[in-house]
Amino acid sequence: MPELRLNLISREWVVVGTSHARKPEEFRVRGNDRHHSPEYVKTCPFCVGNESKTPDELLRLPEDGPWSVRVTTNKFPVLEVEGERTRINQGMKRVVTGVGLHEVIIESPRHDTTMALQEPEDVARVIMVYRDRFRSVVDDKRVQHALIFKNHGPDSGTSISHPHAQLIATPVMPQQVRFRVDESMRYFDNTGECLMCATLIDEFQDGKRIVVDTEHFASFVPFAALSPFHMWIFPKVHRPSFGTLPDEHIHDLAECLRLTLLKLYEGLNNPSYNFAIRSLSPFRSRSEYIHWYISIVPNVSRATGFELGTGMHVNQAMPEEVAEFLRGVRV
Secondary structure (H helix, E strand, O other): OEEEEEEEEEEEEEEEOOOOEEEEEHHHHOOOOOOOOOOOOOOOOHHHHHHOOOOEEEEEOOOOOOOEEEEEEEEOOOOOOOOOOOEEOOOOOEEOEEEEEEEEEEEEOOOOHHHHHOOOOHOOOOOOOHHHHHHHHOOOOOOOOEEEEEEEEEOOOOOOOEEEEEEEEEEOHHHHHHHHHHHHHHHHHHOOOEEEEEEHHHHHHHHOOOOEEEOOOOEOOOOOOOOOOOOEEEEEOOOHHHHHHHHHHHHHHHHHHHHHHHHHHHHHHHOEEEEEEEEEHHHHOOOOOOOOOOEEEEOOOOHHHHHHHHOOEEOOOOOOOOOOHOOOOOO
């Protein structure tokens, strides 16, 4: 019989175990050539040698010689960096000026790689840049929220296949983020515990949905995963802001993330996916009620009319079977 599971962090209901359920291996991408990209593409603005095709460079590692990571402003930003944050109320109309920051983090000089295939030290370098750019943009007094996200593959919404991530800092707090903060506060008021910490403890006690377990981090398929192969990576120690990630934990996070993505790469034949680092700003780093984490959502299914009409999700793969499948993927 199907179950309706409540995702306590998003407060969304998920239907699992339906008659349309599929085995994890059935989500493997068919006919996907994982090795067709060349190392260099003449028209790609992110490839080494094409640096003049990108806007203002904000950071380069290393500073001299061949680079491994670059950060630039986005050529087509969704928000404008110049201007003041101004709120305008006119009758029933509410407007905030569209100021903010939009950056591109170019993760490798090579066009033909992906985070799953990079060396651990290369992924660690990218994580360090993520953290440092996050710290930098949230210092802007106009910024209310900052999101680092990555679109990988043709079904993810990306327009450039070269490995990269983006950072967008907005002048308002998104409703989804505010809602999750409120729910976390409510859970803390009721229990005296962080909702994310309690979730991770419960996942380890159950043990069925853990995918990768490193010293300081763990990736797992949530009990009420919103879609097939939806996963989270949580720090094992309570830490509200990604901006407070200590240097000594960067390599461990890089390994947890790399191995998790590599299991997806090998197990599902390099599926498209989106991931996002969900975090508060460092100025809330003493918050007891919320915990930063990484959300990974492979694009292996599409929303139906029922889901769009109700706000409920239908997961065609049992979370426990997905986790078992991924644990069995040899990497």
